[in-house]
Structure formats: C-alpha cells, structure tokens
Amino acid sequence: MASDVPGYTWGTVVSMAQAGIRYFSTAPNYADRIGSILLEWENKPFYWVSPCGREKVLVWIPFQGYAASHVFRELSPRFVEYYQKQLEISGYPYDVTYLRWAGKGDNAEPDLSICDFVKDWNAKYEWPRFVIASTSEAFSALEARYGPRLRRVRGDWTPYWEDGAGSSALETAANRASSDRLSQAEALWAMKGPADYPRAAFEEAWKNVLLYSEHTWGASCSVSDPENERTKEQWAIKQSYCLEAQRQSRQLLERAAQRASAGSGEAPPGALDLFNTTSWPRTELVVVPQELSGGGDRVTDDRGRAVASQRLRDGELAFLAREVPPFAARRYSISAGAPHVPERVTSSGAVLDSSRLHVRLDETTGAIVELRAADINGNFADTTSGYGLNDYLYLPGDDLADIERNAPVKIRTKENGPLLASLVVESEAPGCHRLSREVRLVAGLDHVELLNLVDKKRAPVSPHPPDGDFATWGGKESVNFAFPFNVPAGETRIDIPFAVIRPDTDQMPSACKNWFSVGRWVDVAGPARGITWVTLDAPLVQIGGITANLLGPQTDPALWRKHVGPTQKLFAWVMNNHWKTNYRAYQEGPVLVRFVLRPHHGFDAAEASRFATGFSQPLVVTAARGATPATSPRLRVEPTDVLVTALGPSDDGRALMVRLFGASGATRKATIRWNDPRPSAVFRSDTSQRRCVKLDGPIEIPGWGLITLRAEFE
Numbered sequence: 001m002a003s004d005v006p007g008y009t010w011g012t013v014v015s016m017a018q019a020g021i022r023y024f025s026t027a028p029n030y031a032d033r034i035g036s037i038l039l040e041w042e043n044k045p046f047y048w049v050s051p052c053g054r055e056k057v058l059v060w061i062p063f064q065g066y067a068a069s070h071v072f073r074e075l076s077p078r079f080v081e082y083y084q085k086q087l088e089i090s091g092y093p094y095d096v097t098y099l100r101w102a103g104k105g106d107n108a109e110p111d112l113s114i115c116d117f118v119k120d121w122n123a124k125y126e127w128p129r130f131v132i133a134s135t136s137e138a139f140s141a142l143e144a145r146y147g148p149r150l151r152r153v154r155g156d157w158t159p160y161w162e163d164g165a166g167s168s169a170l171e172t173a174a175n176r177a178s179s180d181r182l183s184q185a186e187a188l189w190a191m192k193g194p195a196d197y198p199r200a201a202f203e204e205a206w207k208n209v210l211l212y213s214e215h216t217w218g219a220s221c222s223v224s225d226p227e228n229e230r231t232k233e234q235w236a237i238k239q240s241y242c243l244e245a246q247r248q249s250r251q252l253l254e255r256a257a258q259r260a261s262a263g264s265g266e267a268p269p270g271a272l273d274l275f276n277t278t279s280w281p282r283t284e285l286v287v288v289p290q291e292l293s294g295g296g297d298r299v300t301d302d303r304g305r306a307v308a309s310q311r312l313r314d315g316e317l318a319f320l321a322r323e324v325p326p327f328a329a330r331r332y333s334i335s336a337g338a339p340h341v342p343e344r345v346t347s348s349g350a351v352l353d354s355s356r357l358h359v360r361l362d363e364t365t366g367a368i369v370e371l372r373a374a375d376i377n378g379n380f381a382d383t384t385s386g387y388g389l390n391d392y393l394y395l396p397g398d399d400l401a402d403i404e405r406n407a408p409v410k411i412r413t414k415e416n417g418p419l420l421a422s423l424v425v426e427s428e429a430p431g432c433h434r435l436s437r438e439v440r441l442v443a444g445l446d447h448v449e450l451l452n453l454v455d456k457k458r459a460p461v462s463p464h465p466p467d468g469d470f471a472t473w474g475g476k477e478s479v480n481f482a483f484p485f486n487v488p489a490g491e492t493r494i495d496i497p498f499a500v501i502r503p504d505t506d507q508m509p510s511a512c513k514n515w516f517s518v519g520r521w522v523d524v525a526g527p528a529r530g531i532t533w534v535t536l537d538a539p540l541v542q543i544g545g546i547t548a549n550l551l552g553p554q555t556d557p558a559l560w561r562k563h564v565g566p567t568q569k570l571f572a573w574v575m576n577n578h579w580k581t582n583y584r585a586y587q588e589g590p591v592l593v594r595f596v597l598r599p600h601h602g603f604d605a606a607e608a609s610r611f612a613t614g615f616s617q618p619l620v621v622t623a624a625r626g627a628t629p630a631t632s633p634r635l636r637v638e639p640t641d642v643l644v645t646a647l648g649p650s651d652d653g654r655a656l657m658v659r660l661f662g663a664s665g666a667t668r669k670a671t672i673r674w675n676d677p678r679p680s681a682v683f684r685s686d687t688s689q690r691r692c693v694k695l696d697g698p699i700e701i702p703g704w705g706l707i708t709l710r711a712e713f714e
Contacts (some may be wrong), residue, residue: 002027003025003066004027004029004066005101006035006156006159007037007158007160007510007511010050010497011499012024012155013049014051014415014498014705017498018686018706019687023058023136023139024048024060025062025135025138025139027062029067030071031555033160033550033561035510035559036509037061037510038065041509042061042064043065043092044086045058045060046152046153046474048154051705052702054705058142058143060290062097062099063086064448065084068099069102069111070104070105070106074111075101075118075292077292083713091166092407094145096141096142101114101237118131155501157510158511159512161215162515162516163548163573163576164217167579167583169454169538169574169587169591169593172538173536173538174242174246175209176537177247177249179209179245179249179357180617182205185252186202186648187646187647187648188257189256190647192259194260194650194653197649202252205245205252207595208241210377211241212239216233218231218583221581222582223585224581225437231576246438254622257622260622261494261623266626267626268333270295270333272334273330273332273621273623274330275328275329275619276324276327276330277620277641278327278610279644280328281325282321282324283320283324284321284445284618285318285319285419286318286320287312287316287317290298290314292621293317295334296335297309297310298338298658299317299333302330307332307340307420308339308340308341308418310415310418310420311339312415313414313415320444324619325632326637327644328633329626330466330631331629339418341418342444344417344443345412345417345421346412346417347415347417349363350362352440352448354373354443356444357371357441357447357599358370359448362390363411365389365392365409366425367387367388367413368388368389368390369388369389371599373446375601376599376601377529380490380531380597381484385482388484389597390437390452391405392405392479392597393405393432393479393480393546394430394478394479395549396431397477398549399549399609400546405430406430407429409427409610412426417443418443421441423438431459431477434455436450436453437450437453438453438689438707445513447547447598449596450596452595453591454590454592454593456575457588459475459476460475461585461586464593467516475585478544478548479575480542480573481574481593482571483569485568488526489527490524490571492567492568493524493525493603494516494541496518497519498661499706500605503543504564505541512560513564515543517536518540520616521611521612526548529622529642530599531597532611533570533597537593538572538573540573540574541571541573542571542573544565548578550578557622574591575591590667597614604664607642609643623661635674638670638673641662642663642701644658644660646659647661654714655679656710656713657685659707659709660707662703663706665703666703667700667701667702667703667705668701670701672699672709677713679711680712681694683710683712684707684709684710
C-alpha cells in the first residue's frame, strides 16, 4: 500500500516482482498535484506490466484515493447511495470494489465507527455487502472473478512529487553518491570473499539512504512558516539521514578497499591499487590526492609501462588508467621523473582542443556554443534556440518571460594539459552569490566534463505569509541549465530504474510530462549522430523547454502538460522551492552540479549505461598494502550488454548475490565465467536471497529484465 503520492517509476514493477508482491494498492490524494491520475485510473484496476513484459502487478486506485473518509467523514446509507451512483455513472463493470477509510484526516486515529456500521448494514441488507478487509483480500477477490478481463498497461508512470528533491539539491546529490558508494563497497567485499561481511553496518547505511529519499522533507509548515522550530527540527532529522548515509558509506568503502588491497608481502613505495567494481573493463581519468602521490609525477602500470599523467594546480596527480579489468584490480606506481605525454589537450582563450573534441565557449554567457567531434560531422550545440550548452537560467516565479541569465563572464585557464585541460567561467548570476563553471577535456577521451558550482543565495521567503494566500508567499524560484542539442531527427531516451523510456511513447496515461526523474543519463540520437548527457547530481530534467513552472497547489488536471513531442532540448532542473508544504522553502550555500557530454555515432543503451556508471562509480583508489592484486576478474559476464547492477555477499555469508540486467533491451543468453574459487552451485533467486531454481549453462536475460542469482561456495 502507498498513500498520497501520485506516480511511480516503471522499475517499481520489477522491484515488486522480485519481492513476490502481486498487488499494489496505490491511493494518491484526491486533488493536489496529481495531474490526471484519478481521471484516468480511479476505480479502473489494471495490470501494470514490467519493462521486459514478463512481470506484472495488479494496481487499483480506490474512490477518492486514500482520503474518502476525509471527504465524507462517516459511512452512512446516504454515502452508500452516493457511491453506488458514482459507480453507475462511471460504468464500473465489476461486482466488487474497495475503499480506503483512513480516519478523519492525515495521520489520524482509525475510525472505529465503521465496525458498527458494517455490522448493522450487513444484518439489515443482502446487497451490497461490506467487509472490513486487508488489501490482499480485496485484490484477491477482484482477481479471482475478473483477472483475465483486466487491462494490461505498459509504460512509466512518471511521478509528480519528485520535484521536491530539488528543494535541497546539496543533500539530494550527496545521497545519490552515498547509494553508489554502498554498491561499490558491497562489490569490493564480494571480490575479496564474503567472510566478515558487516551486514548490520550496510543495512543501517542503506536504511539512511532510503529514509532521506522518502517522499517528504519536513513539517507541514515547512514552507508557510520556515522559521518555525518544528520546521527546523524536522528538517534536521531529514538531513541527518543523508549525513549519516554519507559518513557510513565513506567508511564502508574505505574499509572494503583496505581489505581488498591487503595481502601477504609488502607493497613497494608509491604503489597504488585501482579497483573496478563494475562488470566491464574501464579506461578513465584517475585523480590521486596529494598525500598519496607525493613521490613524483611519473606513473607506470603493473607491466612497467608509462601512462599519461599530469600534476594539477591543486597538488593532485591525474593519470589515465587503461583497461582496468571488471571486478578486479590493477596496480600503478608513482615515482620521480617527467610525466609521460603520448598526446596533448590544450586550452586557449575560450577554446579547448584535443585530438577527439573541439569546444568553444561564448565569451559573454560562458555557455558552450560549439561542440564538435573529430569523426562526426556537425556542431552538437543548437545556438538557434537562444541558449548554448550549460547555459545558466534562473526563473523567479512562474512567468517564462521573467527568465534571467548570468552576468558577463570572465574565462580563465585552470589546467593547460598535456593530459587535462580546463577553462573556468566565473560570473555573477541571479539567485547566486557567485556562479563558477569548469569545462574539462582529457587527452585520449571522447567526452566533456562540466563542473558547475552554484553558490546559492537564500530565497526571500516570507516567514509568516497570510494563511492560504499563496500568491503573497514570494521567493518562488528555480535554477536551470540549458542543453539544446543539435541532433537532426534526434529522439530522446531517458535512463530510469531497469528501463529506458521515450517521452510520450513509453509513458502510461496520466504520467507527468512537465518534468522527468532521471537515473544517470539522457540520450538524444538521430540516424547520423547522437549525444549522451550524464547527470551525476541533479535527478530532474525538463524535456523541450522550461515546463516546470507550476507553483504551489495544482488541482486542475488541465494545467498539466499533455504531450512532449519531438525535441532535442534538455533543461536540467537543479533547484526549486515550488511546493507549498513539506519540502524546503529555501536553500543556500555552494552546491556542485556535474554533467558529462559524449558525442557518438549511434545509440547504444548498454554503452550509455556503462559510460554513465563509470562517473557515478569511479575506479576506487587506495594505497597498496600487499602483493600485487589479481587482475583476473572475479567474474565476467558475456555478452557485454548484460550488466551486473549489483554484486555483494548474501546476508547469511554463504553466497554471492548477483543481479543481471538486460541493458540493451534485447533478450540475451548470458554466460558467467568465474575465477577461482568457483561457485559449487548457482540458483535463480529474488530479494529474499533464497534458492529458487538451480541453474546450469547460459541464463536467459530478457531485454530490460532483471535476474537475481545466488552463487553458493563450499
């Protein structure tokens, strides 16, 4: 059961199926910020089918959502007559229905009067008959009678309330990072073996990640009275989940890395171990803190070959690690001597150049007005829109005519190669104390990194606005970055949990279209070329324009966007305070928001996921503590478009749990090749980690399907 919240990511079906859940009683509130959900689905039960098409859950929204008792206050013969008439008007075709009777308000005591009403009604009347039931009883009754007749629905139920995540952008970004660190720490523990797995510590950290992500951020008066002690206390509690998860995830990752690097013998001075916690080989820039890289500027790999390196201006050492094997490690050594320079990247004025990419910034706005790849024709920046790539847009209120830009910029070179070159763009900007954007290129790599530091000013929110007069509350604002791409006939695809969706096409009726929740990437690709846009910190994106401009209560379904249509324009929705309750009224201070742009020839969903995950789960660097670690992968999965989304010890310490995802959308026969020690048996499993079916030979992975395995060891 879920109450109040409207809309859910499509991956919900997969998660429920993996947990053995067959029924989903979702009941949004009956009016506010729910789009057309009740118009489309109230008392219209349906099977929601998973992205791979092999799982389903029965979804049923009751009359008036979770709050029939808020509206009608008591069960009575008059209510029964009214409700039956509503069923007749809507053409309700079934002879069983259900209601949520949730007391006389939010978080209310149970309404005990329903017991006497049901008893008296059933004693007096044969029909309709009332049953005080569990959710399972109600859904089972419907399914037993009408299961084969129920509609099957596919698509993302793009949610409406996730926009509140932008009311505390710093904590939201930190919590996303904590989740990735925990996944990496679990994989490291599995690579070394499940012994000593600190299950309780991981459970506590994951619990804090989830509690921060829960749907409200604080008190009911958090916006109407932001200086109220209750508001401050409840935000402190909500924030503490994020801060604790951050601390715990860092400790667990460091502990796991030290354990993985420890072994017999002694490591030579200046040795570093790099661990790859993903299921594919990795080539990427590694940045080593000064305290671990003080031995010199020359870097060699485990075969004694020099690799490209550069001492950065802040004292850190950057080098290019190549082909670090999956679920394995590679050792590098730092020594005195000149850095290796196989190829160069340069910066000059407002231009960055490498052998693969050319980037030019607008010298007034600081946005990218030219992005070209050496082997792909055309400029990927659509400047005809009036914006460039990574253009800063500030919207006070909800009138798009009021969009404000940053002041004229100052551009300076921060790093000038040979391995890493970057430009820093600084300016004053509305809503900010200052705005700093760094644009980076790495020699030998095919992408542009954008590091935007938004030092946010506190919104001028009235501490005690008149009750119910939302228009006088003031201070409503949003921070956006524009990404208008020039991709002829480009189609937009969005990464979400366990699926990739196209706006409109892969959304079910009533899904939100004003904004979208993103996992790690969005791709815009046409027949000739495309570009992958990675968002590491900001999970909200608007497609086609600034369409997230609905402030406060929104009870009219007609106000919500109905179609997205063909477009190649993205707008990262980084910050907002648009709500009237629960979320934060203002935020302030520096927030780092990172994006990555990668031009490409043709769209490959699995490659986009591999590329983006490389930034959210970077190679883990630690000082070497023993003999050179094994470079043989703990396990290798073929084909390469089947990705391991999770690897970790089982709760009982007797197995490794592996989750395989069909990341290309095509069904595959996957083979896992284990390094010693090999498992004695592999079973199909689920979230319970139990043995389900013993598996031998290749494993069928449906396109967009998730398969959980339990690999047991003697």
